[in-house]
Amino acid sequence: MMIERQDQFQFKVAGSEGGMRVDTFLSLQDVFVSRSQAHRAIHEGQVWVNDSKVKAGHRLGEGDTVVYLRRKPKAYEALPEDIPVNIVYEDKSVLVIDKPAGMVVHPAAGNYHGTLVNALMFYCKDLSGIGGVLRPGIVHRLDKGTSGLMVAAKSDEAHIGLARQFKDHLIKKTYKAIVYGDVKLDEGIIDSPVGRHPVDRKKMSTKSRTGKQAVTRWKVIEWYGVVTLLDIELETGRTHQIRVHLNSLGHPIVGDSVYGSSKRISSINDVVLLTKLRAMKRQALHSSRIGFFHPINNEYMEFLSPLPDDMASLCGYLRERGNRMSTGTKGGQIRKR
DSSP states (O other): OEEEETTEEEEEOOGGGTTOBHHHHHHTSTTOSOHHHHHHHHHTTOEEETTEEOOTTOBOOTTOEEEEEOOOOOOOOSOOOOOOOEEEEEOSSEEEEEEOTTOOSSOBTTBOSSOHHHHHHHHOSOOOSTTOTTOTTBSSOOOTTOEEEEEEESSHHHHHHHHHHHHTTOSEEEEEEEEESOOOSSEEEEEOOBEEOSSOTTSEETTOTTOBOOEEEEEEEEEOSSEEEEEEEESSOOTTHHHHHHHHTTOOBTTOTTTSOGGGGTTOOOHHHHHHHHHOOSOOEEEEEEEEEOTTTOOEEEEEOOOOHHHHHHHHHHHHHHHHOOOOSTTTSOEEO
């Protein structure tokens, strides 16, 4: 049973929960969205077990009383900014946004202004505070260079409900990616752990000793010879997962300056194509579909976003180029699934 008094939450440990770590126990309650968030609250002295502060690894006993004192979110010091943002859907609980490439999701070192959070703070006055002072309303994120659909929370209840769906892999996310090379198979699954790169700590890798399970499903939409357009579904949501997995497959995403290689275009003698590839200053990756159960009324909702102009222009040129060529080879003519 949970008793709530203002910002204080109290839990009684049941028999089946005896022996459980306190951070694990708290992550299963409705006040936290992840074990790491519970761990941080314990570390910051916001949790007591039987009136004593404990460490995250403390083992609970049947009948123990766990108290969590949730601090009210600190006021976010940066001012809201009047930045255009494409709101696809909005109600009292959630927002669905179509984020442009080049926009950072939340403030961090070197990016305290011009972020999606700054834009949402101006547009919406009642974002969820669970994400903390730098991430109000933010339940998940897209890389700066990735465009497309995201969902944000306007209430703490909605935030918790959406976060649990992400945790339980119930959110359906589909991406479109343009990758280098002529992908040989029609579809496939990449099941390789992703973690911090063993040498370059700013990158992620499938060769990390501490990698977490990551599963990416892909299938070809169109072959263009020099590049291929893929449809991608995620079963997990690791940092840079799609970019790392496709690079490990030998088909890095066009425009990816971190996991790709400029050598890929050195043999191309089509001047127009070369110009378009070089003009792609971000990874050609787009969040094209997101589906989730509404965190309040449990209604399933799904939203679609077309390819942005830069990716659509590249595919359009390659389509025309393939139709003009008459070699009859896979590498010369456009092929679709």
